[in-house]
Amino acid sequence: MKRSSIFTALLILILPILARGLWFYRGLPQRGEIATPDFESFAAPEAPLNKTAAKANTASEATGGIVLLDTIHLNQFNPNEIDALTSAIQERGGRMESYIDSTQLEYQLKYASAFITVSPSVPFSTNEQQTLKKFADRGGRILAFTDATRNFIYYDSTSGNPLAYGDSESANSLLSAFDITVNNDYLYNTEKNEGNFRNVLFDEFSKSELTFGLKEVALYGTHSVESLSGMILLRGMESTLSSGTDAHDFSQGGAALSADGNVAAFGDFTFLTSPYNSYTDNATLIANLADFILAGSRNTSLQSFPFVFKEKSVQVFLTSEVTKTTELVTALSGLQTSLRAMGIEIEFTDIRPRSGDAIVIGSFAPMDEIEPYAKKFDVTLGDGDFITTAEYGDVGRYGTGILLFDASDKGNTLVLLADTPEDINSLISVISNGSLSACLTGESVAVCSVGVGGDYSSESTDGEATDEATPEATPTPSG
């Protein structure tokens, strides 16, 4: 009896405990160890420093030339950001000169080898576009850098949405003439990149002087660039996508070259900045860019006047018809001063120069010394009232000066012809003034009013001529 009572009592004791326990608890949850990231195994991606490429950059051949650097299109960069390129250009004997006044563009492009614009925010004017197109058509080099990370951020007044005004539209105003388009996007690669998805690696290159020696380059926030008629210089991997479409496009890359090979556009310029200029083969690319920019085979013509000479000295040859009068000496001294301002010395010679840069001064009288030039440019000299030119037909001999320009590998020769000693002196003065604005000017032949004894006004000639500033001291342009 007692045992059963104890058992009952225990049962009764446990029952409410069990009931409450079961009311709330239906089992024991199994909890295992929770895996967490292996933080200690993580490492920041290493910078792909390439010391060999940096060394290669210094081994360059001096070629010289002046490079115009655009600063008037609200360019979103600091000059020190392109120090690596500037240094590479200087190592090759080149010199950077700022483009600060659009009215001077045509003049500056007469002696410059190349034009560089970096992240422009203001479109190029029609006049600038045409001038630069002519420049590139003559063999001048143009390099346009844009950058997807350079934007003016502003807010839409209606929605409040932030909007980014980048540089692609402004760059395209220049590049469209060369069938190159910079897209308003950025390239990215989440699979294989240089430290960040927006730092895109390129390991496929079109064959070009710009891509010589490249195995891998990295661009840091680049627009995509395309050209139907030209070539894509840097092609991304298939996993490289455009932010515009989130897809890969084989017709796009990080840089493109125009069909004529004179204009290159890059979607990024951060690769020029430190330390990125020393990563991957970027230093080699920068060296190639410097070579490219100074290697333009720009055709010199009378359009480039007064920058028509290649050498540091010019031989001056007077034909036997020309007498060194006091007035002529005065005119020649003016010419000497003008050329010296451009860093060119003159040397007088009694023998018609066969090589090197030269100025030949003569009259319209048919002479053996002049005939080869006249013949070459279809100019018929003689005793009549008119001189016949292929480009301008018959022009009156009185008060007229004719310029012939012969550019060759041996040297560039400028021939000055006029009827009388006074006209010759006036023609030399026109040349000394550094402008052909009073002349009908073609590629190789110009007809100038020298205003003595003819139908032209001497006042207008002088007036036009003095409007132009005397050229600043400038190294002899190359090519």
Added chain:
Amino acid sequence: MNESDTRWERTRNGLLWVAIPLILGILISTLIPKPIIGVIRLEDAIYSFTAQNMIKQIQYAIDHPEVRAVVLVFDSPGGTVVDTEAVYMELTRLRAMKPVVTAVNGMAASGAYYLSANTDYIYAKPSSMVGNIGVIGYLPPSPFVIEDIITTGPYKLWGAPRDSDMRQVEMIKQGFFQAVELGRGEKLTAGPETIYSGQIWSGIDATRLGIADELGTETDAYNKAAELAKVANYQAEDLASLAGVNTSGLLFFIQGPDGVSLPYPNKAGVYMLYIPPLPVK
């Protein structure tokens, strides 16, 4: 022994062997606590103050056996990396002992999603904003010297070169991505190029992608937590009040001139934070 004595003895025996054990059993049973589903709410960014509050609540849940499971209720764009990681690590300790379920209200973005990924189940509302997996940082300026500030090294003032800061962000990203891999793993239905694109999804899309488990309410989250903890008839309790934490926050975001909080942190740094493109006007 007369009849009355017998009756008394029966009564006494009844009291001794039935009523007393019953009363005693009932009294003892009250020692069995009613299970609590602890609720931790985060309706702010994750920064030192809110992170410490969360950690105190997590600690409370660890220390108190009656808290059988925890539900994290999020309406947060994330926050600083280090504070998010601090909460993440404490959460891991809790999860080893008790189930944790997430209920996303408005948003569990970036760092808040980092924490969500370290829970057993994620509920979202159809229009909740979920995801934005990744790291965002402000690079320091290129170093320069200032006349009136003297330092002992070129990066004493600036912290790090811009380039190494960029690479640090990439390293932090690895932790985030691995946390998502570990937390969601096979539940993810899209590839890394989608999941880690930094996109923020609606709750509907998030469940399709396996970023979240199910569309549901906070109550669903309590029930799920109870199910995982194998408890019933639970009581959902706000752990903030139980742990005695002060939830009135400090200023993490920039304050506009009109006092309106802008969605941008008030100091530069590296964040697991969703910064919306629309400025608050």
